[in-house]
Amino acid sequence: MDIFIKLSQFLLSLSLLIILHELGHFIPAKLFKTRVEKFYLFFDVKYSLLKKKIGETEYGIGWLPLGGYVKISGMIDESMDKEQMALPPKPWEFRSKPAWQRLIIMLGGVTVNFILAFIIYIGMAYAYGDTFVKNEDIKDGYLIENPAMLKAGFQTGDKIIAIDGKTVENFDNDMNMNIVMAKTVVIERNGTQKTIQIPNDFVDQLSKHEKGLLASVRMPFAVGKLTEDSPNTNLQQKDVILSLNGQQTKYFDEAQVVLEQNKLKTIPAKILRDQKEMTVNVKVDKDGKLGVYPSNLGMASLEKLGYYKISTKNYSLLESIPVGIEKGKDQLIGYGKQLKMIFNPETKAYKQVGGFKAIFDIFPSTWSWEVFWSITALLSIMLGVMNLLPIPALDGGHVMFLLYEIISGRKPSDKFLENAQMVGFVLLITLLLFANGNDIYKAIVGR
Template identity: 80%
Template structure:
């Protein structure tokens, strides 16, 4: 069932993005009276799952879910229709249209991708608002246990103040990516500000460890199930440990250190039980543990106990517009930085490039519209940026040649465009094999 939910979200998101991207080409082509021969979701190599011709256009669904396409008459594209291109140009063909019209047709897909992402972020701001913990309210800093973060110089209790000079105002889902992309991070430790220079190969180092958050909230020591009841009969599920052996244990990371220093001893602990403090005796085994499973508290409970202050901001429709635009802009800039890292071999970020499995794994195993739309918006930005790369066979390649034509007044020959398209196609296949090969490699080595 979990696999079905993930697959459903993956296919729905992918289909939505492909159809809207291709509509971005289709609509201006029709407006400029350019014939569109095919409009396909997925590729119809050899045969189609569904197809129907309406007017001059065949609409269909292919069997190979690697994308989609519109076949525009008189355009050198992935179909490599040399027979059509050998005939005299016709008024309804792409090649017969003015350069500015061809440019608008080619930019239509990525334009829709970017507009879609911004619309989704505006809609999410209006529908869900913004729930967060203000960075200023994290009085005791953050939990940092990731070995790569520790090696870089971070410690539990650090307050993250800024990344590359940009102040961190909220602790939200974006903070991990801000740290990954940063060249330097400003922190506060024991009341003193200091700057940590991030390793150039930080992403590569992260890839060698299990996935997880770089930093997280410091959580209290909540007793869950008790596996060693004979040794710790005085403990009860839902107890919140406050002190151990007279030492403050406000957070679990503090409790671990105290337990480690008292292996094999029986000590006195103060716990919060039913909103009252009680003292109990606890036995610590030779491994420095109490023989209990950790419990968990939601943010609302933590807020009532004074650990964190949760802020919720709701927006009217008009207020949602600048909020959504700002979110989209930040995601666009962030993805641009990721691409820059990928194309810089010294960072090792290229090793983390993934294919369809990597995209599939982003989706959760439980259905959440908020998460679905958030992922779809990000993928829409990624699709738009990737299609703008100046690689023949991508929209960006066509745009590059059209801009050359507009500026120089000279149109590249059909033969040149055919050869460029073939080179671009080979390049794309290579990139596709590399990305999906990375997925397979990670699956084999278990990372």
């Protein structure tokens, strides 16, 4: 069932993005009276799953889910229809239209991608608002467990003050992504500020360890289920351990240290049960464990216990517009930084480039419209940016040649465009194989 939910979200998001992207080409083509021969979701190599011709356009669904396309008459694209291009230009063909019209048609897809992302972020701001913990309300710093973070110089209890000179106002997942792409992070440790330089190969170091938040809020030791052989049957679910052996253990990481120091001992533990404090004796095993599974209390319970103050902010429709635009702008800039890292060999970030499995894996195994729309908006930005790369066979390649034509007044020959298309196609296939090969490699080695 979990795999079905993930697959459903993956296909729905992908289909939505592809159809709207191709509509971005289709609509201006029609407005400029350019004939569109095909409009396909997925590729119809040799045959189609579904197809129907309406007017001059054949609409269909292909069997190969690697994207989609519109086939515009008189355009050198992935169809490589040389027979059509050998004939004299017709008035309804792409090549017969003024350069500025062709430029608008080619930019239509990425324009829709960016507009879609901003609309989604505006809608999410209106529908869900923001829920966060203010950075100023995190009194005892963050939990730092990732080995790459520890190696870079972070410690549990560090309070993150600024990332690349920008003050951190709230704790959210964006903060972790900003750390990944940062050059410097200012932290406060024991009342003193310190600047940590993020190593160039930080992304590569992170990939060698299990994924998760780099910095997270510190949690209390709340008891979940007992293990089958637990020696501490006097503990109950939702008990919160306040101290061990007379030492305050406000957070789980502090409790771990005390337990490690008291292996194979019976020690007193002060616990909070049903809003009442009591003391019980607990047995620590040889591994420094109590024989219990920790429980995640949730932010609402943590606020009730006085650990954190949860801040919420709701927006009217008008207020949602600048909030959504700002969110979209931040994501766009962030993805641009990620691409820059990927193309910089020193960062080794290219090792983390993923294909369809990587995209599939970011969808959760439970259905959440909030998460679905958040991922779809990010993927829309990624699709728009990737298509703008100046690679022949991508929209950006066509735009590059059209800009050259507009500026110079000279149109590249059809033969040149055909050769460029072939080079771009080979390059795209190579990138596709590399990205999906990375997925396979990670699946084999478990990273």
